[in-house]
Amino acid sequence: NTSRTCPKCGHISKDNRKTQAVFCCKSCGxxxxxxxxxxxxxxxxxxxxxxxxxxxxxxxxxEPTEAEQ
Ligand SMILES: [Zn+2]
Known part of the structure; x- marks a missing residue:
């Protein structure tokens, strides 16, 4: 889903990926x-x-090493 996540607002939607090459966030643009x-x-x-x-x-x-002493 990494290619569907907006790096600006974090919005995840399959609609974000307009085409194979162009990403367009539906939330923030x-x-x-x-x-x-x-x-x-x-x-x-x-x-x-x-x-x-x-x-x-x-x-x-x-971690404490008291047990070894
Ligand atoms: Zn966004």
């Missing part, structure tokens, strides 16, 4: 190349997923 829009959404999702992984690893490293 944002218009862009659909492939370029999908790439932006994928990048954004990938970055947030990576940030979550980093946070979870960091919290594991911060």
């Amino acid at each position: 944002y218009t862009a190349n659909a492939d370029e829009n999908a790439a932006k959404n994928i990048l954004r999702e990938g970055l947030s997923r990576l940030a979550q992984e980093v946070n979870s690893k960091r919290s594991q490293h911060c």
Whole structure:
């Protein structure tokens, strides 16, 4: 559904994708190349997923080590 999500307002609709190449948001009117829009959404999702992984690893490293002492 990444190619159907508006990067400006987050509105998701199959109607957003006017044609294979042109994206047009029915909510805010944002218009862009659909492939370029999908790439932006994928990048954004990938970055947030990576940030979550980093946070979870960091919290594991911060666990108390009293049991080993
Ligand atoms: Zn929009």
